[in-house]
Amino acid sequence: MARSMHVRRPATLASLAAELGVSRTTVSNAYNRPDQLSPELRRRVLETARRLGYPGPDPVARSLRTRKAGAVGLLLTENLSYAFRDPAAIGFLEGLALACEDAGTGLLLVPANPEREDVAAVHRAGVDGFVVYSVPDDDPHLAAVLERPVPTVVCDQPDLGNVDRVGIDDQAAMNSLARHLIALGHRRIGVVCMRLARDRNDGYVTQERQRSAHFHVQRARLAGLAEAFGEVGVDWAGVPVVERFDHTITSGASAAAQVLDRDPQITALICTSDILALGALGEARKRGLNVPHDLTITGFDGIREAEQAGLTTVRQPVLEKGRAAGKLLLDSAERTRPRSVTLTTELVVGATAASPRGVVEERWFGP
Amino acid sequence: MARSMHVRRPATLASLAAELGVSRTTVSNAYNRPDQLSPELRRRVLETARRLGYPGPDPVARSLRTRKAGAVGLLLTENLSYAFRDPAAIGFLEGLALACEDAGTGLLLVPANPEREDVAAVHRAGVDGFVVYSVPDDDPHLAAVLERPVPTVVCDQPDLGNVDRVGIDDQAAMNSLARHLIALGHRRIGVVCMRLARDRNDGYVTQERQRSAHFHVQRARLAGLAEAFGEVGVDWAGVPVVERFDHTITSGASAAAQVLDRDPQITALICTSDILALGALGEARKRGLNVPHDLTITGFDGIREAEQAGLTTVRQPVLEKGRAAGKLLLDSAERTRPRSVTLTTELVVGATAASPRGVVEERWFGP
């Protein structure tokens, strides 16, 4: 019975067919199209498969032939593990996972180490499409993805023209937050932002660096601030903007410290993310500053931790963003021309923003 | 120059070779072994590739030939998106992602809907190995994974004998927590646990169901409790054990309510996860119970939220667990026989456990 004990080679569809004396097609059909063969033969095929230890059609070979991988790739700018530490990223992932789940598709996290310029992982990924989440617009990984002949959806990215996009209007959202602060009477402000480019620059940001920032989201948020404060006569060039490469609470604290050390007279510290704002809150507390009365602090994202802290911020629908990205990618049928989805945001008025001391809120003077 | 404008078919390695008048081998080498051809020819190959829009070797075809997918699969019992909602699962994911990152490997989240018994996704996954995280031991997805001829690591699973395993000693950990409560003087206890099997059973758990629970982790934790309390003469059969299918704070609250309604005289409520315990804490607060003096509540896992709440619990190294699983899987070289990694846990004495009213802590009587 056990013919050739030395078969190290695992069984294949062909060997199974040979053993059974049928064609490979038939064996394939036994797995993929049961209606194409008699129940009796199918039973025999499956039983012989079990006996020979044939685990069913090889997924990779099948993918090659059918030109479907059954998975979408996710490209993140950060270390893969980072995605699981940032609440906003987690929310995005959850939404994306939901969309994939609905479609029965796998989700492949592509290891794109931002340090090394090793794009090989992008080339090696056997996927039917890519979602690119918040990477700098000059990221070589992004370029590698765009070269791959598969549909792609970018998130938090400027409109690339030829691929689908999902995001929010960062500039408008930040603008409305700024207007809120302006209405409260703030004119002397400081800004803490996330990394603006691939190089580390933990410190003050020049005008030029702001304009040429490679992270679209950050660039747009700063632009929204500049726009709003410019309108009320604030000289943007004089506004201290401090950047941090690492997106952590600790970074937020140290950045806040840096701003407060040099410009203690500011009445509001605007952070471009909740995480940074939480750090700033901690730093303010450490300095004995009363938030919001001594110092207004705001964030961006609307993560749960921010809500608990009562942070004044902008809420963006991160989960929806992920889900929208997934949906866009997964029904890529009939994509005539690139689609663009812009989700709405919401100003969250918390307890960390108030009129500066000695200033009565402006709207009281309204007509 | 542009020969045949109607080439809908994208360029392949072969077409590129033909265009250049070289062999396919040479083109392949241009990408994979630059030292195998002259720099000049390589330059020509790459340039022609760009001109023809050839995106480089197809990952799937390459995988087929090299028998490497460059990714590991992760199988979760829950809906994919759930993994991003449970802090413990997130920690595990982070650790696993770290390990994958180090190895330059992708991480494929396999959509294993626990509702449907659709195992196809497991068959379709093009991966070099699987990590299986906390699924019931009779899960068909698990069976499907074990049939695949690739290395596998199971987590929070009984020793399957033939695959690598990583986990903690749930029984011992819970036993030590129980001893702590016993030392405090607790004898009348209630238990809230996570789902014990694939079927929903929101309510009391029979002895039989406890013993035959398909979630190893839960079974072991209950066993640890039964063991410890049995030693001091508590009749385990009389201990109310309530199960919840959904692992949410809300579930924890409702389960706690169910126990407290029927057995208001209990002095301690032991939950098999922090999430459930947090729910129980809320329920206790709602009832005006003073924790820990009116009621002791404990958890399991050691998530951050539990720490903030001052929960008495068992901390397990979830991140390390993920990382260990990844490492085990990724250096599957020379695996002689299945390895088993058991990580250590730590009893976290928080503020939610104390001696019941009228009872002096036992250790005060110590020799």
Place this chain on the structure above:
DNA sequence: TGAAGTGACCGTAACGGTTCAGAACCAATT
């Protein structure tokens, strides 16, 4: 009784690469 229809199965040709054992060539050594 012959034409048409149906169910069951098969042969061939991809799918797009990688790999390995050489071939061809040339320069340097014996």
Place this chain on the structure above:
DNA sequence: AATTGGTTCTGAACCGTTACGGTCACTTCA
């Protein structure tokens, strides 16, 4: 002049499937 060694490139086999367009025996129906 023959041998050696090195570089550069090639041919053919192979990876394990599935898509496509059949064939063939066996009804069914007029």
